[in-house]
Amino acid sequence: MSYEFLQALWFILIAVLWIGFFFLEGFDFGVGMLLPFLGKKDTERRAIINTIGPVWDGNEVWLITAGGATFAAFPHWYATMFSGFYLALFLLVIGLILRGISFEYRSKDSNPAWRRRFDWMIAIGSFLSPFLLGTAFSNLASGVPINENMMYTGNFFTLLNPYGLIGGITMVSVFLLHGANFLTLKLDGELRDRARELSKKLYIVAALAVIVLAATTYIFTDIVTKIGINPGIMPIASVVVMLVTIIFIDRRMEGWAFISTGVHIILTQIAFFTLMFPRVMISSTNPAYSLTIYNASSSQYTLTVMSIIALIFVPIVLAYQGWTYYMFRKRISADKKSLVY
Amino acid sequence: MDPLSLSRWQFGLTTIYHFLFVPLTLGLGWFVAYMQTLYYQTKDEDYRKMAKFWGNLFLINFAIGVVTGIVQEFQFGMNWSEYSRYVGDIFGAPLAIEALLAFFLESTFLGIWVFGEGRVPEKVHLASIWLVAIASNFSALWILLANGWMQHPVGYVINEVNGRAELVDFFALITNPKGWLFFWHTIAAGFVTASFLILGVSAYHIYRQQNLKIFKTSFQMAALVGLIASVLVFLGGHTNGQYMYETQPMKFAAIEAHWETSQPASFSILTIGDLSGKREVWSIRVPRVLSFLACNNLNCEVRGVNDIQKEYETLYGPRDYIPLIVFTYWSFRSMMTVGFIMIALSAFFLFITRRPYENARWMKWVPWVIALPYIANTSGWILTEMGRQPWIVQGLLTVDKGVSPNLTTVDLLISLIGYAVVYGSLGVAMFYLMKKFAIAGPDAALHESIDGESEENGDMSEALPVGR
Secondary structure (H helix, E strand, C coil): CCHHHHHHHHHHHHHHHHHHHHHHHHHHHHHHHHHHHHCCCHHHHHHHHHHHCCCHHHHHHHHHHHHHHHHHHCHHHHHHHHHHCHHHHHHHHHHHHHHHHHHHHHHHCCCHHHHHHHHHHHHHHHHHHHHHHHHHHHHHHHCECECCCCCECCCHHHHCCHHHHHHHHHHHHHHHHHHHHHHHHHECHHHHHHHHHHHHHHHHHHHHHHHHHHHHHHHHCCCCCCCCCCCCCHHHHHHHHHHHHHHHHHCCCHHHHHHHHHHHHHHHHHHHHHHHCCEEECECCCHHHCEECCCCCCCHHHHHHHHHHHHHHHHHHHHHHHHHHHHCCCCECCCHHHCCC | CCHHHHHHHHHHHHHHHHHHHHHHHHHHHHHHHHHHHHHHHHCCHHHHHHHHHHHHHHHHHHHHHHHHHHHHHHHHHHHCHHHHHHHHHHHHHHHHHHHHHHHHHHHHHHHHHHHCECCECHHHHHHHHHHHHHHHHHHHHHHHHHHHHHHCCCCEEEECCCCEEEECCHHHHHCCHHHHHHHHHHHHHHHHHHHHHHHHHHHHHHHCCCCHHHHHHHHHHHHHHHHHHHHHHHHHHHHHHHHHHHHCHHHHHHHCCCCCCECCCCEEEEEEECCCCCCEEEEEEECCHHHHHHHCCCCCCECCHHHHHHHHHHHHCCCCCCCCHHHHHHHHHHHHHHHHHHHHHHHHHHHHCCCCCCCCHHHHHHHHHHHHHHHHHHHHHHHHHHCCCCEEECCCEEHHHHCCCCCCHHHHHHHHHHHHHHHHHHHHHHHHHHHHHHHHCCCCCCCCCCCCCCCCCCCHHHHCCCCC
16 A cells, blocks of 8 residues: 555544544533533433433544544644644543543432532533534634644634634534434433424524534635645535424434434534645645645554554444444433433 | 643653552452352342442542543643654554554443443343453553553664654564563552452451451452462562663662662662762662562672763763652652562451451451552552653653643643642542442442432332442
C-alpha cells in the first residue's frame, strides 16, 4: 500500500471514529442535558439514565479511540490541536469527568440533595462537551492561527468567534433533538409522550441553528473556493434531512425520527471532513502553514502496522457493540419494579 | 512558576491520582469474576452475595479510574506537544491499540454486567465480568509497553530529516522486556491491592461477627492470593531492578544514593545527604548487598552516580543528569519496606486462618492494612518516573524539550487548580461511598428510588441489583 493511500485511509478512519462518536454519544449528550428537565420523579430520572446506562461508556470510547488514533497516525495533528485548544480541551475533559462519575454515583445514595447535585452535573457535563466540540470543529473548518512551526498562536478566546459559537450552539441543539428522539424511542408510557412533545419544540431550535450554520459555512470557510475534493451537496443534504425530521416526529414514526437526526449528524460530519481533506488543521495565518495528512502523519511503517490492527479489530468492536444495543433493545418504563437502580 | 514546572506538577499529580484507583480495578475484577464463577457452579447464594458485594466496591472504584484516565490520554498532546511530535510515530501506537482492543471491550462488557443480570443469559453475564477483568489488565499491558519504551527505547531509528524517532520494529516494541517487567510487577501489585482491601473489609465484619461465612471465605481467599501476589511483586521488582541496572544505571545508582563506583557495593540502610541532595554526609551500610541486587552476585562492581554523570556528559553534552536522589532513595525504601510488611502480613493471615481466629481482638486493627498497598503503589511510580529524570525518553529527549511551547502560566494555573478541585471532590465522594458500602455489608439494599412511596420489601433479589 502506498504512503499516500495509507495517509488517506487513516484520515478516513479517524473521520469514521468521530462520526461514530457524534452519532452515538450525540444522543447520550442529549439525554444527559434533558435529564433534569424531563424527569420529575426519581424513578423517571433513573429510567431516563437507564436508556443509555449500558452503552454510554462504550460510546465515549469512540472519542478516546479517535484521540489515540490521531496520536498514532498524525502526531502533529494531535500535538498542535491538543496543545492549541488547551483550555477548551481542559473544560471538555472536566465535562466528561463530571458526567461520567455522576452516572455511576447518583443512585448510590438516597439523599435527595446528593441525587439532584449529580443529575445537574450530568446535565452540565453533557452540555459543556458538545458545546466545546462544536466550537472546536467550526474553528477547524474556518482555520485557526498556526505559524510555520505548526504551533497554534491564538488563545482560548480566539476560538470563541461568531462562527465557532454558532458551531457550538448548533451541536448542542442538534444533540438535544437527537436525544429527545432517542428517548421517545426507548421510553414507555407518559415519559415517552413527554419526550415527544419536547422533541417537537427542540426541532424548531435545531432546524434554525442548522440553517444558520450551513449558511455561515459558505461565508466563513473556503467551501466554495476549495481545491480538491468538494463536499458537494453534503451540507445541503444534511440541512434537508434535518428539516424533514419533523414529519417523522409528528407522525410518531419514532424509529425514523431518530434515524433522521442520526443521518443528519453523519452527513454534517462527512461534509466537515470532506471540506477539510487533505488538511487536518487549516492555518488562518498562511495557507502554506496548514497541517495536512502528508506533513502531519506517522511513518509508512507505523501506518501499515496500525492499518493491519485496525482492519482486524474494528469489525470485532462494531460487532459486539452492535450486539449490546440488540441485547438492550427493550423499552424502559419508569415502573419501579422493573427498574435497575 | 514557569509553564514547564507547572506542566510537570500537573502530569505528576494527575498520574499519581489516576494510579490510586487503577491497581484495585486490575486486581479486584479477577476476584469478582472468580466469586461469580463459584456461584455459577454451586448455585450457593453466599457466593452470589460475595460477588455482588465486592462487585459493588469494584464499580465505585472503577468509575473514578475511567474518568481520570481520559485526562491521561489527552495530556500528552495538551501539555507535552513536542514530546508527542517526537515520539508519536511509536508511542501513539500502543495508546491507540489500548483504546481499540481494551477500552471498548472493558466498557461494553461492564455495561452488560451491570445492566444485564436477568436480561442476558447467565453464561453471558458471567463471561462479561471475566472480559472486564481481562480487558482492564490488557489495557495495563499496552500502557506499560508505552511507558517501558520511554524507560528503555527499542525498535526505533532517529529520522534526522523529520527530527523525530520512528518505529522500525513493532515486534521489538511489544516484546520490550522493560514493559513486560512493569506488567508483571504492576499486575501482581493489583492483586495485592485487591487482596488487602478484601482482608481489611472482611476483618471489619468478622470482628463484628457479621456475615461470617461470606467474609471468612473472602478473608481466606485474599490471604492466599495476597501472599502469592506480594511475593511475585517482590520477584518482579527484583528482576526489574537488575534490568534497570543494565538499561538505566543512573536510576539504579540514584535509588541507592550510590555516589561512587565500588566493588563489591554495599547497600545503604540510611543515608543522609546535604541540603543540595547531591552529596552524602553520613550513612549506615550493609556490605555486598547492593552488588547482589544489581547482578545476583555478591562481588560485582556497581557504578556510581558521579561516574555515570561523567559518561553522560561525554555522550549527550554537558548538563545535570542526576535525578532528585532524596525522592528516588526514599520512595524505594518506602515501597520495599511496605512490600516486605505485606508479605509478612499475608503469610501471617494465611497461617492463622488454619485455626479459629474470628474472636481475635487484634482483628479490630486489620482494616488499617488497606492503606499499605496504596503507599507501595504510589512510591513505586514516584520512584520509576522521578528516577527517569531529566529524561522524558531515556537517552533521546529530556523533559524540558517535550513541553508544549504555547502554554502560559495562566493556562496551567487554571487547569491545575481546576483538576485539583474536581479530583479532590471526586475523591471525597468516592471515599464516602466506598466506606458506606463496605460497612453496610452484603445484605444492604444498595439502591432504591427516593420517590417517597411506600417501600415494597418484597423479594431481596429485587432490591439487590447494582446500579450505575
